[in-house]
Amino acid sequence: YAGSTGAAGSTGATTGATGAGGATLEARRISAWFGDHKVLDRVSLTMPTGLVTALIGPSGCGKSTFLRILNRMHELIPSASLAGEVLVDGQDVYATGQRLTEARRQVGMVFQKPNPFPAMSIYDNVTAGLKLTGVRTGGRAKDDLVEECLTKAGLWKEVRTRLRQPGGALSGGQQQRLCIARSLAIRPKVLLMDEPCSALDPTSTRRIEETIRELVHEVTIVIVTHNMQQAARVSDQCAFFLAEQGTPGAIVEHGPTAAMFSAPSDPRTSDYVEGRF
Ligand code: ADP
Ligand code: MG
Numbered sequence: 001y002a003g004s005t006g007a008a009g010s011t012g013a014t015t016g017a018t019g020a021g022g023a024t025l026e027a028r029r030i031s032a033w034f035g036d037h038k039v040l041d042r043v044s045l046t047m048p049t050g051l052v053t054a055l056i057g058p059s060g061c062g063k064s065t066f067l068r069i070l071n072r073m074h075e076l077i078p079s080a081s082l083a084g085e086v087l088v089d090g091q092d093v094y095a096t097g098q099r100l101t102e103a104r105r106q107v108g109m110v111f112q113k114p115n116p117f118p119a120m121s122i123y124d125n126v127t128a129g130l131k132l133t134g135v136r137t138g139g140r141a142k143d144d145l146v147e148e149c150l151t152k153a154g155l156w157k158e159v160r161t162r163l164r165q166p167g168g169a170l171s172g173g174q175q176q177r178l179c180i181a182r183s184l185a186i187r188p189k190v191l192l193m194d195e196p197c198s199a200l201d202p203t204s205t206r207r208i209e210e211t212i213r214e215l216v217h218e219v220t221i222v223i224v225t226h227n228m229q230q231a232a233r234v235s236d237q238c239a240f241f242l243a244e245q246g247t248p249g250a251i252v253e254h255g256p257t258a259a260m261f262s263a264p265s266d267p268r269t270s271d272y273v274e275g276r277f
Helices: 006-019 065-071 100-106 122-133 138-151 173-184 200-213 228-234 257-262 268-273
Strands: 024-035 037-047 052-055 080-088 107-110 190-194 222-224 238-243 250-256
Touching: 024 065, 037 080, 037 173, 037 228, 037 238, 037 250, 052 065, 052 228, 065 080, 065 107, 065 190, 065 222, 100 107, 107 173, 122 138, 122 173, 138 173, 138 200, 173 190, 173 200, 200 222, 200 228, 228 257, 238 257, 250 268, 257 268
Parallel strands: 052 222, 052 238, 107 190, 190 222
Antiparallel strands: 024 037, 024 080, 238 250
């Protein structure tokens, strides 16, 4: 695990070209409001299959709102509205007739604070989403799925002998891996991660970063992070969001991560990535 952006970038690109399991996610001219308050202004971004896309930028610039729009969680907030399109492999997830559960099945989400069902067993946590999405699996197939997802999340070896213990008994880093396994169980094409390591120690953070680099071969990943080193280590491309002085959030600059960090084209990007605001 080199942690080098260049290496990560080329690996991702190769995987994309050979047809990874993930889908290309495309946001077109997304604007968002809470009541009359406009918080995103015409944000367009393509997040290709086989790549990790990092969303960076100061607090309050609309990164979490943008993620919620990508998997139709935004519409659960009563005051929220939006304009624009979200396409998963060319299919509009907001098209009339497109089922909400289908949109959520294709695009999974992992949050900042690990949120397994604490009293539910590790095993049942992994399979918790299957019922919600209408996927039916039983017996041996279910056991295999649990093993597969825990393995992909890098947790199998640690929990294989105690699958019946409660999810809440795991450490914070393990709980976050359990949440990743739970997301993978519904076989999403895209995995959205909103500051997934902000609540974790450096070792757990590093392990999740390694997991992300492995997962991107089969699921497109979009990660929000405030940690610039993390963005440099895990992402292939980066988008810098900014909401300047009362204006809604927008993308100032986006492109390959290595270029964004070594030679940003906008002075506001260099100020941000070098920690000047
Ligand atoms: P970020 O994730 O970049 O910190 P958010 O997407 O959380 O930014 O927030 C963007 C803007 O939307 C902020 O001004 C925030 O106050 C506002 N906002 C976020 N969630 C809600 C909500 N549920 N109701 C009203 N305003 C919200
Ligand atoms: Mg946020």
